[in-house]
Amino acid sequence: MLPLGSEIIIATRNKGKMKEFEPMFLQQGITVRSLLDYPELPDIVEDGDTFAANALIKARAVALRFGVPAVADDSGLCVDRLGGDPGVYSARYAGEPSDDAANNRKLLAELAKLDGADSPAGPTQLSPARFVCAIALVDRTGRPVAEVEGSCEGVIIGEPRGEHGFGYDPLFYIPEQGRTMAELTVSEKNGLSHRAQALGKLWETLSR
Numbered sequence: 001m002l003p004l005g006s007e008i009i010i011a012t013r014n015k016g017k018m019k020e021f022e023p024m025f026l027q028q029g030i031t032v033r034s035l036l037d038y039p040e041l042p043d044i045v046e047d048g049d050t051f052a053a054n055a056l057i058k059a060r061a062v063a064l065r066f067g068v069p070a071v072a073d074d075s076g077l078c079v080d081r082l083g084g085d086p087g088v089y090s091a092r093y094a095g096e097p098s099d100d101a102a103n104n105r106k107l108l109a110e111l112a113k114l115d116g117a118d119s120p121a122g123p124t125q126l127s128p129a130r131f132v133c134a135i136a137l138v139d140r141t142g143r144p145v146a147e148v149e150g151s152c153e154g155v156i157i158g159e160p161r162g163e164h165g166f167g168y169d170p171l172f173y174i175p176e177q178g179r180t181m182a183e184l185t186v187s188e189k190n191g192l193s194h195r196a197q198a199l200g201k202l203w204e205t206l207s208r
């Protein structure tokens with residue numbers, strides 16, 4: 001059994017993340033709550049320079065608020081041709097409040113600028129990219145217990161495909177699957193995603 005006790009909160013308000021996390025924690029016998037259960041709490045300021053730093057900021061804030069162990073996920077999309085952008089700014093790439101559709105449009109617009117906006121054939125090359133997910137687990141006092149990271153490789157396509165998932169999933173094509181992340185079911189995404197890779201490392205760390 002993992003040393004997490006029966007009460008754990010995931011420091012997120014992202015419904016898409018929770019849809020993926022819930023079954024993966026349940027598989028380990030852990031029922032989780034999230035900040036979606038506490039709408040009155042103010043947003044946590046994510047001002048770290050790295051995914052890992054932001055994950056720790058979010059997990060700590062929640063542990064100190066509730067006095068229970070907390071997990072946080074800070075994640076995003078890194079596109080090679082954009083020098084790793086949007087990176088830690090993935091959620092607010094097109095400004096605040098976060099808007100997935102606007103972020104996707106901005107991503108395509110930034111890539112189109114590199115291609116030459118009036119290129120008649122559309123994007124001249126698919127852009128290699130990866131999703132990255134940092135997960136931090138802290139104890140009830142906010143002390144880090146484990147910090148892990150996972151990633152998942154793909155390419156950015158020129159128009160959105162698929163209805164599942166969230167964020168940049170419709171533009172993230174996985175050649176080995178022949179589908180975008182948004183064309184995968186939750187359980188298929190949980191079989192290969194950056195989030196699942198990171199969580200797998202967390203279970204491994206905790207079982208040592």
Ligand SMILES: O=P(O)(O)OP(=O)(O)OP(=O)(O)OC[C@H]1O[C@@H](n2cnc3c(O)ncnc32)[C@H](O)[C@@H]1O
Pocket residue numbers: 011012013014017046073074075076077090091092098103131165166167168169181193195
């Ligand atoms: O901070 P919390 O409350 O967890 O929710 P958030 O959406 O703000 O989450 P992040 O700060 O970690 O920003 C992550 C952004 O990166 C993108 N992203 C992360 N994981 C993704 C995934 O699995 N699929 C698609 N986009 C993802 C998406 O735009 C997210 O909003």
Ligand SMILES: [Mg+2]
Pocket residue numbers: 046091
């Ligand atoms: Mg956030």
